[in-house]
Amino acid sequence: MAGNYDPSFAKEVFDNVDSGEEIKMCMQCGICAGSCPLRHEMDYPPRQIFTLIRAGRRDEVMNSKAIKLCTSCYRCKVRCPRGIPVIDVMHGLAHYGIKKGIIPRKGTAAFGGEFWKMIYNIGRIDEKTLPLKYNLLEGLVPGIKSTIEMAPMGIQMFLHHRMKLLPERKIKGIKELRKMLDKAKEMGKGGAN
Amino acid sequence: MKYFLYGGCSLEAGGKNYMVSLEPVCKALGMEFEEIEDWNCCGASISYAGANELSIMTLNARNIAIAESTGGYDIVAPCSSCYIQLVKTNHELKEDAELRNKINVILKEGNLNFKGSLNVRHLMDVLYNDGGIDKIKSTAVRPLKGLKVAGYVGCQTVRPYGEYDSVERPKVHDLLLKAIGADPVPFPKKMQCCGSGIFLTELDRCLGLVKEILDDAIANGAQLISTVCPMCALNLEMYQDKVNAKFGTNFNMPVVYLTQLMAVAFGMDLKKEAALDYCVIPPEGIIKAAIGG
Numbered sequence: 001m002a003g004n005y006d007p008s009f010a011k012e013v014f015d016n017v018d019s020g021e022e023i024k025m026c027m028q029c030g031i032c033a034g035s036c037p038l039r040h041e042m043d044y045p046p047r048q049i050f051t052l053i054r055a056g057r058r059d060e061v062m063n064s065k066a067i068k069l070c071t072s073c074y075r076c077k078v079r080c081p082r083g084i085p086v087i088d089v090m091h092g093l094a095h096y097g098i099k100k101g102i103i104p105r106k107g108t109a110a111f112g113g114e115f116w117k118m119i120y121n122i123g124r125i126d127e128k129t130l131p132l133k134y135n136l137l138e139g140l141v142p143g144i145k146s147t148i149e150m151a152p153m154g155i156q157m158f159l160h161h162r163m164k165l166l167p168e169r170k171i172k173g174i175k176e177l178r179k180m181l182d183k184a185k186e187m188g189k190g191g192a193n
Numbered sequence: 194m195k196y197f198l199y200g201g202c203s204l205e206a207g208g209k210n211y212m213v214s215l216e217p218v219c220k221a222l223g224m225e226f227e228e229i230e231d232w233n234c235c236g237a238s239i240s241y242a243g244a245n246e247l248s249i250m251t252l253n254a255r256n257i258a259i260a261e262s263t264g265g266y267d268i269v270a271p272c273s274s275c276y277i278q279l280v281k282t283n284h285e286l287k288e289d290a291e292l293r294n295k296i297n298v299i300l301k302e303g304n305l306n307f308k309g310s311l312n313v314r315h316l317m318d319v320l321y322n323d324g325g326i327d328k329i330k331s332t333a334v335r336p337l338k339g340l341k342v343a344g345y346v347g348c349q350t351v352r353p354y355g356e357y358d359s360v361e362r363p364k365v366h367d368l369l370l371k372a373i374g375a376d377p378v379p380f381p382k383k384m385q386c387c388g389s390g391i392f393l394t395e396l397d398r399c400l401g402l403v404k405e406i407l408d409d410a411i412a413n414g415a416q417l418i419s420t421v422c423p424m425c426a427l428n429l430e431m432y433q434d435k436v437n438a439k440f441g442t443n444f445n446m447p448v449v450y451l452t453q454l455m456a457v458a459f460g461m462d463l464k465k466e467a468a469l470d471y472c473v474i475p476p477e478g479i480i481k482a483a484i485g486g
């Protein structure tokens with residue numbers, strides 16, 4: 001990816017990405033990058049992502065695996081001397097990319113997508129069926145293979161009373177919850193899509 | 194003292210041993226819990242893939258608003274992932290009037306309103322500050338003498354606000370372990386993230402994180418790991434086989450909840466209340482040796 005220079009990219013991030021405007025305060029000290037547990041796995045650690053945004057490097061940023069590799073540990077947010085919620089910017093960028101159909105880490109995007117769908121549908125997460133749904137997204141054959149690979153764990157959980165047998169039911173206020181979530185989607189930064 | 198308990202989705206399933214043990218332990222310390230009526234999922238750490246910030250905040254604002262409309266007690270979250278979501282929403286909405294107005298427009302769809310009258314607290318905060326070390330000590334009629342425990346704190350348990358413990362050098366978990374007679378070992382990786390919400394989808398990367406934590410616990414002489422979060426417990430316990438397969442290691446380290454150890458120390462039933470048989474890697478032998486049973 002040659003990474004074309006796109007001078008409007010920084011503004012696009014400030015205006016449309018959740019918490020995107022926060023990076024204006026970044027002084028490039030690198031503390032966030034040094035604190036991140038998966039920094040060795042990231043192509044660009046957080047500090048560099050912010051440099052690239054300001055340099056208009058749209059392709060590098062949106063295709064970076066770093067923004068999808070955040071474990072949500074909050075270490076960056078705790079340590080940033082400028083009080084920037086680095087984690088929120090990383091999540092915002094990941095969400096923005098997924099909305100735009102740029103999905104370099106398919107697994108996490110798919111899992112998170114199913115997770116959210118389940119919340120929207122029933123208001124809670126059913127720990128039994130979520131991994132199954134996620135595995136099946138890979139397609140039926142690889143999905144069944146992954147499910148079988150994970151089965152010993154499920155059986156152990158079951159034997160040790162750690163599986164809820166009844167399917168999770170919808171919360172009573174699901175209709176209202178969905179109305180609220182529709183509204184939140186619309187009112188969020190960048191609008192409904 | 195009365196509280197709202199927000200157990201979340203995990204404590205009804207994978208984290209059941211946390212729920213089973215925390216209830217009698219907190220009762221013994223004089224705490225009483227009420228469930229938040231018709232609560233919804235907090236969104237955990239991964240919802241950002243499917244939703245914007247405001248939507249995730251809505252989930253938590255709804256739970257807080259229901260609690261506010263049905264009672265005036267603090268909300269206690271035993272799961273660190275739920276805790277962080279609730280406390281963050283509560284914090285930001287209390288501080289930012291504009292955001293609060295926005296959220297209240299949204300909540301109106303369900304006839305709810307966020308006032309900002311409650312606190313959200315981690316179970317560990319409540320055990321330490323409301324239960325109190327003295328009361329815990331005097332309730333621990335069966336102290337876990339000499340049991341070497343690695344007190345794992347994890348990341349979201351005290352971050353980012355550090356409301357009840359240091360975000361860089363937390364000590365509350367170790368103090369609670371000491372109060373029940375156990376011997377917390379030095380554990381530099383006690384705050385290293387276990388992989389949390391992206392574990393399943395980034396297995397290869399996260400197995401390395403778990404290995405480092407287990408290595409550190411063992412190098413410091415721990416016999417078992419104590420946790421205060423169902424995500425941490427799951428990742429540290431259930432993936433040891435996969436870590437062993439990947440790295441050629443031999444881990445078989447029991448992982449329990451702090452409240453399970455407290456139940457044991459409080460003289461409660463090892464199964465019915467301490468729920469030790471819920472653990473997949475059995476901790477009974479080590480624990481019985483410590484209590485001389």
Ligand code: SF4
Nearest residue numbers: 036070071073074076
């Ligand atoms: S919250 Fe995310 S970006 Fe920040 S240090 Fe943790 S993993 Fe890295």
Ligand code: SF4
Nearest residue numbers: 026027029030032080
């Ligand atoms: S720690 Fe804060 S100021 Fe320093 S590079 Fe990271 S975001 Fe910028």
